[in-house]
Amino acid sequence: MTLLDSARAVAGASGDDAVDWAAVADAAKGATDPGALDLAPADREGYASDVRAARARIRHVSGLDFDVPETVDVQNRHHWIDANVETFRRAFAPLEREATFPGVARTLNTATTAGTLSFVASRVLGQYDPLLLAESDDHRLYFVHPNIVGAARQMDVAVPRFRRWIAFHEVTHAAEFGAAPWLGDHLETRLREGVEGLSEAELHADAFSELVTTMTAVEGYAELLMDRAFDDSFDDLRRKLDERREAEGPLGGLLKRLLGFHLKREQYERGKAFFDAVADARDVETAGLVWESPEHLPSDAELDEPMRWVARVAGN
Template sequence: MVDWDLAVSLGTRVAGEGPAVTRDEAAAAVAELRAGAERSTGLVREFTGLVAEERTAPVLVVDRAGWVQANADGFRTVLAPVIETLTAKKAPGALSQAIGSKVTGVEVGGLLGFLAGKVLGQFDPFHAPHGRLLLVAPNIVHVERELPADPTDFRLWVCLHEETHRVQFTAVPWMRDHLFAQVEALAATMEPTVLLDDGFKRVVEAIKQGPGAGSLLDVVGSPEQKEILDRVTAVMSLLEGHADVVMDGVGPAVIPSVAKIRASFDERRKGVGSLDRILRRLLGLDAKMAQYRDGARFVRGVVDKVGMADFNAVWERPENLPTPAEVAEPDLWVSRVL
């Protein structure tokens, strides 16, 4: 269903190489990011109380092409249940005729290419056996120049956020399986005919509606699918908000210019040109920005009321994860879980 080689090739071309740097500048950035990731492990553990074995998930400092390849590999893993379901429900020949692996390869490649120029770092929980942490050096250099920010401070700030994700998944080993189970549940609800016949029309309509419309997931999702996506969104809000709280909590003690970085970075998250805003909305990146904000508000609301030690009950089992309503009202989570 997907020509992954084509997706990687196209995605790499769309992404480009990033800012111009000398060999020495590139080597210095890579070394500083590696050191920042290693230093962040202890800082995150001390602040959160979460204990993860060190070096269980490798740290990879990559260029944009490396990020595209890594995410194509990740998509292949995550989408496997979806592809298996669609293939089982409709004959492969009909699927090939309706979509074609080349077409979907182009679509995935375009998506990866766009995102490869935006992402600073990412923890990939689905890479066997324990996940891996990706730091995209050219994008980090590009943003620190654009803000502008002190390179050493900004690199450690990014590492703190991404290392928090590594700790979340390695200290909470059931989290990976829980998220993958949501993908499998989503796959079980998919009907190829509805997806292929109605999906494109609804996407076009979403574009016409302008800024008030939802993302691609909003316009093609059935009520059952949206219920699953709401659960996933609540978990992602927790993970992203928790990482933002950690980076802001640890930052002042180790990053002299953290206040300036945060203010400049929050402004940058809003997007720049009109095309960028449209793509962000359609790809769900606006929703991701909301995840940072809503999740951080949830984490701070609970921690302010009961402390970090009691907040960590959220990591004990899947039943303790917040619902969408609880993300919006932390007191509901405190009443239910604690």
């Protein structure tokens, strides 16, 4: 497919729903180079070996009992788009009860969603997908091989080492959802409440605020485990990855802010500071108490005052 095909897909958006999801998939893939997926057997075994090593190390460091997903997908960018179109569709199902988003045409909805998926598909390295809004328990780990190879070469680091670092990061998320069976439903409820508000032309700020706070905990705890579990040095990887993000230019920076990527970076930093403080004052096991129940999640205020959370959850 080409950019012209992408434009035709958007222009031909049809149906009675707010978004033409088939057109979204066609348009997003038309605007995105799929990338090469020429994996040797050693490459595929490398991904599997990295995931197994990450599971063992993270279990040891965290004390959490969890398994990694049965399915580990090594994908190109088009594969990732296809998988995430379905996730987007499920997430925004409440809006499908309306003909359009309030005041916005179906074609614009379709173009915006396709543009979002295309932008992210060219940058995402790995993803743990708990299929939040699905009825299946088949959680998956995705690795977007062309992006991992491209990023490693751009940063002048060895592909196997960078791939292993990404695997460790994604397995930390599998550990969180494995240790907290309630977490998927908790996120789903907050997301649905927020989206249902949008479908009624309302803003459910509390639902979105709780969603952001929970995701800050998810990202921050993952960073804590990464720092303590990864079996190699990583300061250069983190520094080079940050430099790569900052070097995307004004257009890339604008798109990232419009899509909320700056918020994700802030979530990493704020959540990491919270869990580092807890682990330094107590230990990693105390930090892991966050996954025992939804009531153990830090409040927005506690994220900035970790010892208040420690006193409430772990006692003095």
